[in-house]
Amino acid sequence: MFRIIAFLISFFALATSLNAQALRDIVTLKNGSKIKGRVVSENNASSLKIVTTDGSELVYSIEEVLRIEKYIDPDIAVETIDSSYSSIGVTFGTPTGLNVNSSHWFGRVGLHISGMSYRAKISGTELGINYKLSDNSFRSHSVGLNYSSLLSVNAKWTGFGIHYQYIYKAFVVKPGIQFGSGTFTSPQIILELGYINRLFVF
Missing domain, CATH: 2.40.160 (Porin)
Structure with a gap:
């Protein structure tokens, strides 16, 4: 037994x-675009800022955002x-x-x-x-x-x-x-x- x-x-x-790995965000826009990175600030009344996987900072109006999801990035060692x-x-x-x-x-x-x-x-x-x-x-x-x-x-x-x-x-x-x-x-x-x-x- x-x-x-x-x-x-x-x-x-x-x-x-x-195994422990890094959680990252996927921001899906209403136009169908998907941005992978990390959400660093969010204002539900106005805008959202995300740092992409290549280090760029992007800001979107909250009205452009459809949803935000989490995913595991297997290439980042924690x-x-x-x-x-x-x-x-x-x-x-x-x-x-x-x-x-x-x-x-x-x-x-x-x-x-x-x-x-x-x-x-x-x-x-x-x-x-x-x-x-x-x-x-x-x-x-x-x-x-x-x-x-x-x-x-x-x-x-x-x-x-x-x-x-x-x-x-x-x-x-x-x-x-x-x-x-x-x-x-x-x-x-x-x-x-x-x-x-x-x-x-x-």
Whole structure:
């Protein structure tokens, strides 16, 4: 049941891209023209000013305006280094091969947990604390400390380590190194590749 729920959550995260991006305005005029940009001032009794995507400032009589709508501009990166948000996704690699990955950022500091359990064959968990080096709606750089445990029919491992995480448009790569004890020699090179999607930003 856990695996079914985890995969449903992961599929939903993959299918719904809610990464923080820039909201902009579309001003539709009564003559059919559409202007994309950002409304910087509005006087319902007289006029409206909009800064277009190329930086020009345009002023229209309010009688010329049919409607104003919001849209997401995917070409504008929004700084989120001090923002708090949650994320969820699927990664391949440490600790169990295929992992459900969940995290929450409290500004520049974040906590994460990843892992999976396949009945009695293999079970693994990774816990970590991370620190953002840079972060916007396109890409993120962070470093962190982690603890992981693995228990399977043929192997076991418990270790502590450090890692670097790079995310570009939700695609993640996270290399690192762990020191521990178990079936494998210490230290161990660790690596995760996958997809991690932001759920909301505040």
